[in-house]
Amino acid sequence: MVKLVLVLGDQLTPTLASLRAADKANDRVVMAEVTSEASYVPHHPKKIALVFACMRKFAQQLRDDGWTVDYTRLDDPDNAGSIPGELLRRASDSGASSVIATRPGEWRLIEALEDTPLDLDILEDDRFVASHADFNAWADGRKQLRMEYFYREMRRKTGLLMEDDEPTGGKWNFDQDNRKPAKPDLFMPSPLNFEPDETVQEVLDLVEATFPDNFGELRHFGFATDATEAEAVLDNFIETALPQFGDYQDAMLSGHRFLYHALISAYLNIGLLDPLDVCRRVEKAWQKGHAPLNSAEGFIRQIIGWREFVRGIYFHEGPDYANRNWLEHDRALPGLYWGQKTGMTCLSKTVEQTNEEAYAHHIQRLMVTGNFALLAGIDPAQVHEWYLSVYFDAFEWVEAPNTVGMSQFADGGLVASKPYVSSGSYIDRMSDYCSECSYSVKEKTGKDACPFNLLYWHFLSRHRSRFSDNPRMAMMYRTWDKMESDRQDEILTGAEDFLSRMDAGDPV
Numbered sequence: 313m314v315k316l317v318l319v320l321g322d323q324l325t326p327t328l329a330s331l332r333a334a335d336k337a338n339d340r341v342v343m344a345e346v347t348s349e350a351s352y353v354p355h356h357p358k359k360i361a362l363v364f365a366c367m368r369k370f371a372q373q374l375r376d377d378g379w380t381v382d383y384t385r386l387d388d389p390d391n392a393g394s395i396p397g398e399l400l401r402r403a404s405d406s407g408a409s410s411v412i413a414t415r416p417g418e419w420r421l422i423e424a425l426e427d428t429p430l431d432l433d434i435l436e437d438d439r440f441v442a443s444h445a446d447f448n449a450w451a452d453g454r455k456q457l458r459m460e461y462f463y464r465e466m467r468r469k470t471g472l473l474m475e476d477d478e479p480t481g482g483k484w485n486f487d488q489d490n491r492k493p494a495k496p497d498l499f500m501p502s503p504l505n506f507e508p509d510e511t512v513q514e515v516l517d518l519v520e521a522t523f524p525d526n527f528g529e530l531r532h533f534g535f536a537t538d539a540t541e542a543e544a545v546l547d548n549f550i551e552t553a554l555p556q557f558g559d560y561q562d563a564m565l566s567g568h569r570f571l572y573h574a575l576i577s578a579y580l581n582i583g584l585l586d587p588l589d590v591c592r593r594v595e596k597a598w599q600k601g602h603a604p605l606n607s608a609e610g611f612i613r614q615i616i617g618w619r620e621f622v623r624g625i626y627f628h629e630g631p632d633y634a635n636r637n638w639l640e641h642d643r644a645l646p647g648l649y650w651g652q653k654t655g656m657t658c659l660s661k662t663v664e665q666t667n668e669e670a671y672a673h674h675i676q677r678l679m680v681t682g683n684f685a686l687l688a689g690i691d692p693a694q695v696h697e698w699y700l701s702v703y704f705d706a707f708e709w710v711e712a713p714n715t716v717g718m719s720q721f722a723d724g725g726l727v728a729s730k731p732y733v734s735s736g737s738y739i740d741r742m743s744d745y746c747s748e749c750s751y752s753v754k755e756k757t758g759k760d761a762c763p764f765n766l767l768y769w770h771f772l773s774r775h776r777s778r779f780s781d782n783p784r785m786a787m788m789y790r791t792w793d794k795m796e797s798d799r800q801d802e803i804l805t806g807a808e809d810f811l812s813r814m815d816a817g818d819p820v
């Protein structure tokens with residue numbers, strides 16, 4: 313009996329569980345560009361184009377490899393508009409009554425599949441270092457889930473940077489060697505760009521015609537769209553940027569959008585690169601003396617530590633995770649996130665870059681757009697929807713724990729042990745944004761004061777009952793308590809005034 317084999321837009325891996333379980337000679341692969349996936353949030357046009365172009369090329373690769381692929385394009389007149397709809401249509405056309413799927417990376421789609429009236433076998437997505445069972449076994453019974461301890465388990469499991477049972481270099485984590493600000497005259501590597509070929513060009517035209525109003529520039533599309541190109545991006549990163557990745561991973565520069573970052577998150581998430589393989593190649597670069605240990609360890613930690621940890625949290629916590637709002641924040645996301653003019657250069661530069669590239673690096677996401685949303689008390693569900701929309705690598709299993717948990721502290725401290733908040737001085741230390749800003753980072757009060765300086769104390773003051781017992785925040789509260797009450801009032805009034813103007817839609 314013929315079976316359908318579902319392959320989603322972020323499951324483009326030849327060794328995918330559902331493909332391994334299927335019979336190439338009899339079964340039919342189903343792949344579909346559908347409105348429901350392309351518009352559950354207003355995705356950046358570059359992200360939609362990336363997913364569609366990669367899907368089309370992967371479908372061709374499967375056909376070349378002998379599979380029968382039923383591929384539906386977005387503008388196909390028979391397109392049923394959703395993944396369950398396409399499965400039902402293809403089942404009725406082929407006479408298949410059962411489907412083999414690999415578990416989607418989002419509860420919304422898992423639930424939709426489970427509700428589909430077909431005999432469905434949903435297999436675990438095993439393109440990760442830790443299975444759900446591994447994560448749950450590690451998490452169950454622990455009072456606190458901390459990435460650092462999970463990461464050590466993953467080091468032991470993979471043997472990466474291990475000497476017998478001990479971490480290479482005698483330490484698990486070399487972060488204290490990192491976090492250097494970057495100087496604008498540093499040598500900067502250039503990320504690879506690929507000229508759109510015929511397939512990509514067709515997709516770009518389709519996306520341009522179908523999603524004309526979505527936030528984000530579509531043209532100057534240079535992403536990799538198959539595994540060979542993604543490998544080339546990785547090779548280029550290891551060759552030109554890895555050695556300094558560690559030192560400068562937290563730095564931000566107006567004129568250098570990518571610094572020493574790898575730009576491979578989307579390729580990992582879509583399935584064009586394998587996480588363990590990426591880490592082994594980085595380890596090899598260290599073994600050959602090409603990259604220092606702080607860079608190799610820092611990079612490997614992001615992948616087998618953070619990436620695996622956030623996935624574990626997303627599935628461990630269940631479908632309501634993305635709706636959490638522990639701090640009860642309810643302010644609407646201001647227009648500046650969608651490009652409304654702002655005098656705050658750190659935000660305008662990060663949003664402008666996001667608009668043009670569908671990319672910002674981790675510290676821009678965490679300490680600029682994320683920090684501001686948290687300080688200003690913006691509804692985390694709206695912040696979550698923004699991040700899920702605008703980045704080329706955004707899929708809910710990885711985006712939600714980073715946004716709702718790490719960045720907005722809306723899970724009450726499951727992912728982060730304290731809120732990632734800072735005044736303007738952190739941004740000033742790590743970037744060159746403040747020198748071009750309409751506000752002054754040195755001013756703590758008054759109309760020219762950097763809004764981060766005002767909102768930082770406003771945040772701490774309004775959430776005192778939640779955080780004053782947190783030992784990692786005690787020093788901040790002591791500093792606040794030492795301030796004259798007139799100065800405290802001036803700061804809080806300045807923050808309120810700023811927030812009212814922003815809420816009213818005035819340019820801030």
Ligand code: FAD
Pocket residue numbers: 561572573574575576577578580581611614615618619620622672673674675677678682699700703705706707710711712714715718719
């Ligand atoms: P590099 O800095 O070169 O890091 C190498 C790799 O490590 C990345 O490709 C990525 O796979 C992994 N990595 C690094 N940090 C994290 C992390 N915190 N969580 C998971 N993986 C990590 N990453 C996504 O892949 N998708 C998202 O939707 C996403 N949303 C985010 C939202 C917020 C608010 C924040 C603070 C972070 C988010 N991240 C997300 C994590 C991180 O910012 C991106 O993975 C990284 O910026 C991708 O760029 P890169 O490939 O150049 O990464």
Ligand code: DLZ
Pocket residue numbers: 319320321322323344345346347349350351355359360363416417418421707708
């Ligand atoms: C992100 C995305 C987009 C834009 N479009 C499609 C699509 O048309 N068809 C498809 O199979 N997948 C798409 N995706 C990826 C899915 O949204 C993704 O599989 C789920 O969010 C689960 O991670």
Ligand code: SF4
Pocket residue numbers: 655656657658659735736737739740745746747749750751752753762763764
């Ligand atoms: Fe951002 Fe404040 Fe610096 Fe301006 S002064 S760039 S608002 S941190």
